[in-house]
Amino acid sequence: MKTLTETMRGLAARSPWIYRINAGSCNGCDVECATTACIPRYDVERLGCQYCGSPRHADIVLITGPLTARIKDDVLRVYAEIPDPKVTVAVGICPISGGVFRESYAVHAPMDQYIPIDVNVPGCPPRPQAIIEGVALAIDIWRERL
């Protein structure tokens, strides 16, 4: 028999709010993220997801871009503002390895040197289906952390 806490956790896990951080991305992945949410075909609101404008409201963070030197401190600061429990998804090849910017002096990739990454969604840019799968995996991880 499920306890009340578990039931509540199950209900809470159906409301993952998504926040996007652009860590110096070329905007390709951001366009794909926006496509995933905004067009009817891939409607992620059916999973209970909702894009929010404030890091304080976020549960799942989508990070794009190779973490450029210029933006690193700001990304870490915004990341710290997201209340726990949270799950991080790296979207695109840049946060995973640096992609075409790898070994550049201006780039601090891979991202997981600074921020714990839970799900990697590779691609340049990844397809919307891949991003949705990444979000679905993140929801499973998030359920455990709630």
Next chain:
Amino acid sequence: MLANYSALFAVLAFPGGLFALAIGLALKGADRRLAARLQRRVGPPLAQPFFDLVKLARKRTMVPDIAAKPVFLGAPLIGAASMLLAAALVPIAGVYTPDPALGDLLVLLYLLTVPAVVLMVSGSASGSPFGAIGFSREMALMLAYEGPLVLVVAAVAMRTGAGMGARVSFSLSEIVAYQQAHGAFLFDPMLWPALLAFLAFYPANLGIVPFDIPEAETEVLEGPLLEYSGPALGLFKVMSALKAVVVLSLGIALFFPMAPAGLAGLAVQLAKLLLLMLLGVTVLRVSCGRMRIDQAFRFFLKWPLALSLLSLVIVSFA
């Protein structure tokens, strides 16, 4: 003593409190679902606002370093509490008549301004520049829409009072009883301008799209709510769900409180609320863009104010 307990029950369980919250959340869910369908999406489940609330209750509340902590955390409590009380003040035709000791229409008018004030206070207490922008917009919008609301209420009160041989009647129960005896104000040409003014007022009070200027997500990132997280943000969601029920029920009580007694009356009330929410809120918010604050301010000081004033003048000379 018994009267005290029934008042407490009215505030906490029915028709305020749990009942109003459940209805409010269900209405919000229906609104989001229909909005998705109108955009040819699947949309979230009907219980989505409820899931959101459970989620927010399990998150951590963070307070920014520069925020005034007692005000920042106290404001949402006051907002939710005021709406809880307001929900117990609105009669449901044939089902519920509020205890006169709880307060009349004037108390309800004051309570209806509390959420806007709470948003202003919390926006400025959060210390965020977006909160400050939200604060100034909320204040401008409130100044613009409160006038028409007061005049609409005064027109309805005078119409009822004139019909009952008195000068004015600020008791919502009397207004409902009068309409049930003499026909709804919806079909009274003297009050049509007031009805139009009310139809312009409630989207602004509920913060939906043509007038969601203070919380504009895409401009000021939900303004006053920007720095809130966890249970405190949940209280704001509770407040807005309750406010939807209160404002729409007030509209029903002022203009069309026709319903059979008993459980059927409750069903009719729910049907009216759902209809108002879907036609008046969802269709409106998916079919327009957002106004600028100066446009909204000018709009409210021009049309709704003139219409409600016209209604008041007609009623007082009739």
